[in-house]
Amino acid sequence: MSQQNPVFIPGPTNVPDRLRRVMDMQTLDHRAPDFADTFQPVLAGVKRILKASSAQVMLFPASGTGGWEAAITNTLSPGDKVLAARYGMFSHRWIDLCQHHGLDVQVIDVEWGEGAPVEQYAEALQADSNHEIKAVLACHNETATGVVSDIAGLRNALDDTGHPALLFIDGVSSIASMDFRFDEWGVDIAITGSQKGFMLYTGMAIVAVSEKALQAMESARLPRCFLDFRDMLNANAQGSFPYTPPLQLIFGLSESIKMLEEEGLENVFARHHRLAEGVRQAAQAWGLPLCAKRPELYSDSVTAIHVPDGFDATALINHAYAAYGVSYGVGLGEVAGKVFRIGHLGSLTDVMALTGISTIEMAMHELGYPIQLGAGTAAAQAYYSKTRGELRAMAA
Incomplete structure (x- = not known):
């Protein structure tokens, strides 16, 4: 692999x-x-x-x-x-x-x-x-x-x-x-x-x-x-x-x-916020709620996403790894099996984030999740495309 x-x-x-x-x-x-x-x-x-x-x-x-x-x-x-x-x-x-x-x-x-x-x-x-x-x-x-x-x-x-x-x-x-x-x-x-x-x-x-x-x-x-x-x-x-x-x-x-x-700390923070928001847009398009209860609590480094009732988040993560060789965060403690986590921190770009979003979307589709294949990826693409200029302007 x-x-x-x-x-x-x-x-x-x-x-x-x-x-x-x-x-x-x-x-x-x-x-x-x-x-x-x-x-x-x-x-x-x-x-x-x-x-x-x-x-x-x-x-x-x-x-x-x-x-x-x-x-x-x-x-x-x-x-x-x-x-x-x-x-x-x-x-x-x-x-x-x-x-x-x-x-x-x-x-x-x-x-x-x-x-x-x-x-x-x-x-x-x-x-x-x-x-x-x-x-x-x-x-x-x-x-x-x-x-x-x-x-x-x-x-x-x-x-x-x-x-x-x-x-x-x-x-x-x-x-x-x-x-x-x-x-x-x-x-x-x-x-x-x-x-x-x-x-x-x-x-x-x-x-x-x-x-x-x-x-x-x-x-x-x-x-x-x-x-x-x-x-x-x-x-x-x-x-x-x-x-x-x-x-x-x-x-x-x-x-x-x-x-x-070299990137500039404010640009680093803005990049992480933008990557995170793209993931959140994808989750919304899938119809899956976040673990964080309110927008002011949303993290810009990791997003925990609830799976629908009757589905096992750990099985989803294992399937994504077995089928595509891509790793995501499992649910821990009280949310074990109930959420999967997408980390979007450190060395990451919008292109890389789209890889993660589309791959977990394929894994959900293959396991029969009630989502429309491509919906989350399209929502993130639309957001990243719309905001690409804003990020470039900050870096200039």
């Missing part, structure tokens, strides 16, 4: 040839003095992408899950209370990780397809008059449901209630694809990974940390070693790592930042 088809999972994403060439490199000495010449500008570049001039950025050989663990173990102590909402599989998994570390998690359960419930966060913070809650956790973009949340609203909830809790945000499937404003939103720790909007291979957790969060290290008593912020920062200050770094990924990240800034 040909391996040339693009993937439409919401990460890992397609790796551009330009980045593959950069990462296809001979081993270098990461203790050599000139390693810092590449490494330190990468940290500065990540700050620009996150709009995080006030943050310290650290790179750990891990996935985004390692970033979650780094966030809590460096700032919290056993038994500390954290506030989190569960509105998808990844918000659920972060809650589970906290519970495994002996934290007292106050969970706000929300229907999957909704976003972070700002008002309920505010009520919980207001009720916490003794400030027992030490951190507030949320996923900016819930990858399982295709829902984006209002992080500025969470910061306002903290500020309006005068609550001193830290604000930790999972930006794994949003950062470098959708607008993320670390400084403006008052984020204390933001987490992403190399394999999503940065278009690299999996294997590097990218963590941005505020001064307030760094100060919390002084009293934090959860055990940590490999993910210790202090060890990493001390080594980074010397242009080095406390252990062997993911060298190829760091060189790839340097080139990825160049690609994003």
